[in-house]
Amino acid sequence: MVGSCRKCENCSVDLENYFPHKIPTYNGYNSDGTLNFGGYSHIMVFDEHFVLCCPKNLLMDVAPLLYAGITTYSPLKYFGLDKPGMHIGVVDLGRLGHMVVMFAKEFGTKGTFISTSAKKNQEAIERLGADSFLIIRDPKQMKDVTNTLDGIMIIDTISVVHSILPLLILLKSHGKLVMVGAPENPVEYLPVFALFIGRKLEAGSCIGGTEET
Structure with a gap:
């Protein structure tokens, strides 16, 4: 994600992923109408709330956790x-x-x-x-x-x-x-x-x- 309203019920409890109009990193439209291209982008600009810092030496190991990892970790914990x-x-x-x-x-x-x-x-x-x-x-x-x-x-x-x-x-x-x-x-x-x-x-x-x- 690169953006959400940060005000609704879901956003207020750190569930921005369930905000109906969240802006994904890939195939998502920004407020100015431009399209995001995710990992295919050379440069991206987005809300710092959605920036996760990672030590450079761990980047290759951490990267899979930001998609496949959280997609499976979240339901395992929730259910x-x-x-x-x-x-x-x-x-x-x-x-x-x-x-x-x-x-x-x-x-x-x-x-x-x-x-x-x-x-x-x-x-x-x-x-x-x-x-x-x-x-x-x-x-x-x-x-x-x-x-x-x-x-x-x-x-x-x-x-x-x-x-x-x-x-x-x-x-x-x-x-x-x-x-x-x-x-x-x-x-x-x-x-x-x-x-x-x-x-x-x-x-x-x-x-x-x-x-x-």
Whole structure:
């Protein structure tokens, strides 16, 4: 973000990311009508409230935390999925998925990578430290994990292609399924009955406020 009203209810509690007219760093319009180009810009001018200082020697390590990091950290904290001993699933191991697995490890929670194939098994477990790998098309694996997860984060941007029903079945009672990926098309099917059974929650989350970041 490079700007917000700083006066509304959301802004007053450091949730500028939920101000309806926030100005994003990329494809956002400034008050003078100019367009922001984010990381493609040579020069940017914006409200100092949204400037985060970082030691130069840490810049390459910190940079991912300012997008993929806060996008996953914020919902993990908000929905209480950061408690040691919990079991968190993550769908898709892209930039955001990497962060979920690494945060889970630091929080002391168990992280399971959920995929349609075993292609990223080695990377998820050996390099990123995921505790387990689940192939959603394997009936036995699905049965073994049913009703065991405290939360699942859907990262993939094509989530509308596959049903979310199998994911809801994996959740414990009061489990939370949080979408942080942006599918190209709207989700048309909501398995309401699966939410009733176990009082489960399907939610969304968008980056985080400046203070949380």
